[in-house]
Amino acid sequence: MTTRHLRIGAAYHGVGGPGQHSLWKNPELAPDAGVRIEKYIEWARIAEEGKLDFFFIADSTFITPDSPPHYLNRLEPLTILAAVSTATSRIGLVGTLSTSYNSPFNTARRFASLDLISGGRAGWNIVTSTDEGTAGQYGREQHYDYTERYGRALEHVRVVQELWDSYEDDAFPYDVEGDRFVDASKLHPVSHHGQYYDVEGPLNAIRSPQGQPVIFQAGNSDEGRDLGAEVAEAVFTFAPSLEAGQAFYTDIKARALARGRGGDEILVLPGVSPIVADTVEEARAIERAIHDAKPFDKQLGIFSRAFGWHDFTQYDLDAPFPELGDIGELSARTQSRVIKAYAREHGLTLRETVLHFTGFTPSPFAGTAETVADELERWFTEGALDGIILLQNLPSDFRRFTGEVLPILRARGLFRGEYEGDTLRSHLGLAVPENRHAVADGGSRVGAEPARASA
Structure with missing residues (x-):
């Protein structure tokens, strides 16, 4: 058991997300940063230098001329993260992919590939697509309603997880003398016929050192919260106040407990945009x-x-x-x-x-490095979050947070000084999921990195 500490990830929004229509003009940024992989890599390396848990890519595909600049011209998340994985070694890599407009087999294969390429650092942020116009991009006349969106999402995730378990961990003996490349008894067919999907497996990829990619989820409706409580290991949310954060935290943990899950099996990670300055007034x-x-x-x-x-x-x-x-x-x-x-x-x-x-709402996380650290500690100790996803825009602001706020959190024992493992699960204190077929056979996880749970 390790001491409970903050989990911190960093999102990248290129030249500006919602409400940031003029950010692209900032001299720190390149106007075409959304399609320059070196800019994504730069951000991920700052995160890794700070020993953060993960690098996060949000996504949507439908745009209008009113969309934020970054949305108008950006790369696809899984492509980004595969490239970033080769330029980093420890940072987790979390990408958004919609369950509404992707097939489970393709989802499973793409994330399994990223997980293997990165050595067990992948995470999947599940969304169901908010924008109605997305339907037309995929040949539909109308967007799915809420019931179907979330029904499809749950079934989609369950099929993907089953596909990820197609091979037991010791399925490939690579026995040259015995002429045994694969142990066929440890390759398990998948034949799913559900309400929304018919999928035939198995998947042609073995599990990574972390077993399966970590499941993230974003959604604040009742259906979204239920989905998160059912399958998510980390929930991305927004909390405008400590009280709102505490209410969401309590609710999502209770929903998870009602489904037979432990409260420490699901992390609550609100998006936070810290502003660090020399004085509170300046911030x-x-x-x-x-x-x-x-x-x-x-x-x-x-x-x-x-x-x-x-x-x-x-x-x-x-x-x-x-x-x-x-x-x-x-x-x-x-x-x-x-x-x-x-x-x-x-x-x-x-x-x-x-x-x-x-309208203008003062952030709880604007001030000096000390006051920002104080507020993060307060939200953490008073049950409003397990960690945060940093939503910063300029490299200088990001470096100021990692260079000034993180040392204070480390001195208080609230954040790591060094990585303790090599996988995203190890960073987040999440256990490696057992392969369902090995469990059924009475086996155990082979070659697994030891699970690290929060105290």
């Missing part, structure tokens, strides 16, 4: 300036994403928030329902609604 001024630089028309465009990129420019901004009916039900249903209800309850105009939901 707050930087934070305010970043927000005030966002043009309203761009904010209106991003606001529309929750409603399937509905065109809000057709409405009078100073008239009451429009009646939208079912618009948003097939995209970000939870978020769009909250917005509609709040606007109706408070009698807001469209402009007031947009400003409320995109």
Whole structure:
């Protein structure tokens, strides 16, 4: 058992994610950073130098002219991570892939390949695709509704996990003298016929040193939380306050326990955008300036994403928030329902609604290195998170966090000084999953890295 400490990953958003429409002009960045692999590698190496747990790539495929700059021109996650794996040696590699518009066999093969290429450092961030327009990219007239999206997601994951167990860990004796390349008794067929998928296996790839890629999941609806509680080992979320973080943390752990899982089998990792400056006042001024630089028309465009990129420019901004009916039900249903209800309850105009939901909210994680470390420790010890995913944009800001905040956390015993293992599971304190066929035969994990659980 090792001492419980923060788990920290770093996401990369190239030239800017939601609300960052002018970031691409910053001289620290290259305007085409989203398609330059050396920029991804640079970020991953900063993360690895800081001994962070993983490097994280978010993804979506549907775009409009209102999409954030990075979304408009970027590389595909699994391709990125395969390249990054050859330029790093310890950092975990987590990529987003939708269960709605991929087949389980292809998912299983791609992540198994990344896991083997990287020596057991792969993680899969499960999403079900928020953007309704994604349907047309894959030949569908309409996006899946919530019930089917999450039903497909659960079945998809279960089939992928079964495919990952196609071979037992000692299935390849490579016995030259005995002319035995494979032990056929340890290759297990997969024949899945479910509600949404029919898949024939087995998969033509053995398991990596960590057994299976780590399952991440992002989704805040009831269906999303249930999926995370059922299959996720780490949940990516957002928490605007300590109290909101504690509520989500308590809820997701309770849902996991209700499914027979231990609370330490699922990590809660909210996205955090720290601003570190010489004084708290300077950090707050930087934070305010970043927000005030966002043009309203761009904010209106991003606001529309929750409603399937509905065109809000057709409405009078100073008239009451429009009646939208079912618009948003097939995209970000939870978020769009909250917005509609709040606007109706408070009698807001469209402009007031947009400003409320995109308005300035001071971050708990803006200040000096000491105050940022204090707040991270408080959220950690008071049950709001198990760790964080850093959502920073400039290399200088990232290096300031790793160079100033992490040493304070290390001095307090809250973060590692060196890697203790070589796989993503070892970094996160997650056990290596047993191969289901070896368990059925009474066997055990062969050649496994020792499981490291949190205290």
